[in-house]
Amino acid sequence: MTLTASLPDADPTALRRFLQGLPGVDEVGAVGRAASLATRSIKTSSKSYAIDLAIRMVDLTTLEGMDTPGKVRALCAKALRPDPTDPSTPSVAAVCVYGDLVDIARAAVGDACHVAAVATAFPSGRASLAVKLQDTADAVAAGADEIDMVIDRGAFLSGDYARVYDEIVAIKEACGSAHLKVILETGELRTLDNVRRASWLAMLAGADFIKTSTGKVSPAATPPVTLVMLEAVRDFQTATGRTVGVKAAGGIRTTKEAVAYLVLVNETVGEQWLTPDLFRFGASSLLNDLLLQRQRMRTGHYSGPDYVTID
């Protein structure tokens, strides 16, 4: 793409012209491409590698109104040592909690694991900028080193790209040294064209990661959506030289699906992205399935839900 010369700044008109000028996504092609990559058969040592990599990429998440300090501590214990029966199991990338539980999570994991907090009036994003900034600052002060923010989908869908852009820039500033993941909530963006625009918008505004969904809206992460976001990340790197990560969140429950995502990553942006620093799974139940498959590989027989924790 010949984007390098014409990357927009915060000027609303330039931003709109740029985003509207992005080439459209061939939806049928994206769906077909994602489906064909999902048919790859990954076996034996490759599967072992993929399972361990996927475990290392998990943002172990609990985002319920009924979360308690005890539940968060249990989650943290699981994050550090996912399978107590097998010490060779790697730890997950991060725990992801609501902002008010960050201090508990941080105390539980110490420096052994990232703590991600959802901020900015998650999951709807319907609050004033001042509130969102305060939400972010609180989480960072409590010890979060990753912030998952939601974009204002209402503003995005009504074409007010500058508002979304300015918000991301402001939150990024409030994050300080914490990594910023920008949740596009692709289930509400309706079209893959919008997904591509939102991805570019977030990256231009300074996102360190772009993330598919909150997990509260269906459909959440789907392979075609993730494919489009990965392509955007690749094109953005070509245009600017800056490397942005992708987080697929919500709806990924089985090892098979997770491995299909890894194939998608490898084939779209390349091996460089096959690291927890650049690709993550936002999940809760996925980890248990990964552990069951790992036990299956290790013991030679199928395992069952009695052999992993109930979350």
Place this chain on the structure above:
Amino acid sequence: MTDRLDVRKTYKLFIGGAFPRSESGRTYEVTRPDGAFLANAAKASRKDGRNSVLAARKGYAAWNAATAYNRGQVLYRIAEVMEGRRAQFIADVQDAEGCSDTQARAQVDAAIDRWVWYAGWADKLAQVLGSANPVAGPYFNFSVPEASGVVVAVAPQDSSLIGLVSVLAPILVSGNAAIVVASTARPLPSVTLAECLATSDVPGGVVNVLTGDPVEIMPWLAEHADVNALDLAGITDDALATDLERAAAGTVKRVRRPEAGADWFADPGLSRIRSFVETKTVWHPMGV
């Protein structure tokens, strides 16, 4: 007048309330005892076995949560639906076993009656298998039978319908979910039974029927950590039964060994029900 084209049935597996082909895409030839070709049945693989365990675990939640009274109604419903397809069952059993029309009728009637018999037991087995225990202390102490969980059964190889029902019904009555590996040489009545189960208010996944070779599938299911019990009724090879029992010991499953020369027409008694329940004993303070 033109000849009508044959509409031949595809015999498939029954997993999670659906009728999929084998994941492996394989089939095998089923013949009459005299060697005449009957049909191609799906040949289940170990992954079909694994998928049925997942389905059974889901089905178990709903089935075990149903009241015993309701389970009895559903089992009776299976008998009703089978009664409506009596003619097909008679033809299936005749084809499978090469027996006379009278023998086939007797077997189908006995199979339907067996469901009714077990349906009656659903809300009575707790009274018979459970007990109130006298203890030296201020407690009510009582024992109640509870379902084991997911049970894998190998149906008898010779008796294609009454044997199958006699193995399946006692597993279901106490609230277990079942995976049945049908008779290898005589699987077609099991497929018809699966079609009845699919339309009998039995929640999806409570019964899963696999056709194929138990020698291939059973070692995986015997080792599977999410299976709670095995009924090896249809394993004819004693050494294999021992191997399976040994594999099952890895996760402490209940195992019922095959009984040589079992008479499937005889009064079954409670023995098979008792094999697939766990006894829970509760100490309840009297509050004095």
